[in-house]
Amino acid sequence: MTNSRTYFVSFLMSVSLLLNPVASQAAAANARPFPIVETTIDQIHAAYKAGRLTAHQLVQAYLDRINAYDKGGPNINSIITLNPNALADADKLDAAFRASGPVGPLHGIPVLVKDEIDVAALPTTMGSTIFRDYRPTKDAFVVDRLRKAGAIIIGKTTLSEFAIGDTYGSMFGVTRNPYGLDRTAGGSSGGSGAALAANFATLALGEETLASIRRPGGWNDLVTMRPTSGLVSRSGMWDGYPTDFAAMGPMARNVRDLAQLLDVMVAYDPEDPQTALGDGQKQGSYTRYLRADGLKGARIGILREPFGFMSEPGSDDFKKVDAVFEKNIAELKAAGATIVDPIVIPDLLPLLAKRAADTTASDEALRLYLGRNPNSPFKGRQDIANSPLVEQAFPANKRTLWTAPFQPTDPAKFGEYLKARARLMTNLMKVMSDNRLDAIVHKTVEHQPTKIEDGIKPPFVSQKGIPSINTFLVFVSTMTVPSGFTSDRLPVGITFLGRPYSEPVLLRLAYAYEQATHHRKPPDTTPELNR
DSSP states (O other): OHHHHHHHHHHHHHHHHHHOHHHHHHHHHHHSOOOOTTOOHHHHHHHHHHTSOOHHHHHHHHHHHIIIIISSTTOOOOEEEEOTTHHHHHHHHHHHHHHHSOSSTTTTOEEEEETTBOOTTSOOOTTSGGGTTOOOSSOOHHHHHHHHTTOEEEEEEOOSGGGOSSSEETTTEEOEETTEEEEEOOSSSHHHHHHHHTTSSSEEEEEESSSTTHHHHHHTTOEEEEOOTTSBOOTTBSSOTTOSSOEEEEEESSHHHHHHHHHHHBOOOTTSGGGGTTTTOOOSOGGGGOOTTTTTTOEEEEOOSOOSTTOOTTSHHHHHHHHHHHHHHHHHHHTTOEEEOOOOOTTHHHHHTTOOOOHHHHHHHHHHHHHTOTTOSOOSHHHHHTOGGGGGOSSGGGTHHHHSOOOOOOHHHHHHHHHHHHHHHHHHHHHHHHTTOSEEEEESOSSOOOBHHHHSSTTOOOSTTOOOHHHHHOSSOEEEEEEEEOTTSOEEEEEEEOSTTOHHHHHHHHHHHHHHHOOOOOOTTSOOOOO
16 A cells, blocks of 8 residues: 555656656756866855755765875875864854855855965974974964855865975875876965866965966966965965065966955955055955956057076977967957067066075064964974974975075075066066056966976976066966966966956956856866766
């Protein structure tokens, strides 16, 4: 009798679905797993609203991908630490959503954090065994804002040890580029880049002192931005105030997601006085600047002069990237831009050669960073240098960072750099004004991703081909967007370089280029899982 009744109920439901196509489609949609690969913030939020997805399900799906592809399969090796409370955090957000709707603009959005940015209760390792047990007691300012906006911190990503160079470190080994497993993911935010490219989270945080956000962006087919210094706080991040070179920045797979992440990141933070410079620069949501026709009538200057670190313009590798760049220029023009080609920045190379480090400020920044944590076993540089684990630094050339005697800032050299910085800024702004440019476009990196084997043994080839004009100048905005693949099937990007605090302009241009070209493609090594 029970079997007959069950059959009859099932029959009636089937007839109802046949007679009601809308209900039938809804039932079919609910039966299918939510597609994780390349999903966006808007798609996730729509699925939450429709009852098709929960934050718990989304986090679990990303964890499944990390287990399958980061620790198994191609062994991308981009995650150092997973947040053991990620699913519990998701459950709380699901309960809040059922009770009163989303808690903020990033409700239920999983984010990965570069492991030099503090997440309370999770280790901040700097990619080094020296810091494997270092646990901050409070979130970085930006991480706190992300949590309040409803984001879920799913884990911490690999980076070059102490955030210098390609993504190799004694804490984890090497991170592989999902588009070429024998290649580096770039650095120092290579873990965030590789993980985001492989769809291990929706968004990621990176940090850049030389080219550490843009290079992983270009080499992992991502959209990334280094905001103008002062727009985003660095408190709770290694190498923050009082330095002005380093900046935290957003990383995403598409421009709209990046704009939504940037919306939450930007705010004045008294703990990072440099953010007073950016206070008031943001006017409403950055998403309001996104227009598919944003390149129409824009004037774009093309910077062709090779100026990347250790670039080899005569090499086949350089020429492969150059061939894609030629197509990119044509794409910009086809999208409606007026191209000024080439533009020449006077004295670009000799001025860039004046770069100098401010080691004294960096040393003070380290003390301030460590001082945020009352439980820190380290108080300053010498405590790190005294660690017996220093000898494990990887690659071997990293060991001298701590074993060599500390050299304070050379006032003469740093003074020459500051003069060069001011002159180059003037030269750049004059070129933009004389040509009425909205932005300058150059190759994100002038070479393809280098091979891992070349980076972990002498002469330790790292950072090859990276233009770093933006971090030399500090107070300009820049962002990278996918621009295609070389003949070796390796991703490249183009960089939009703008005036100070011109993030709205760059977002408009980059979004229009993205919508006109759709160059972003997920890697073959990490396909959708069968669920």
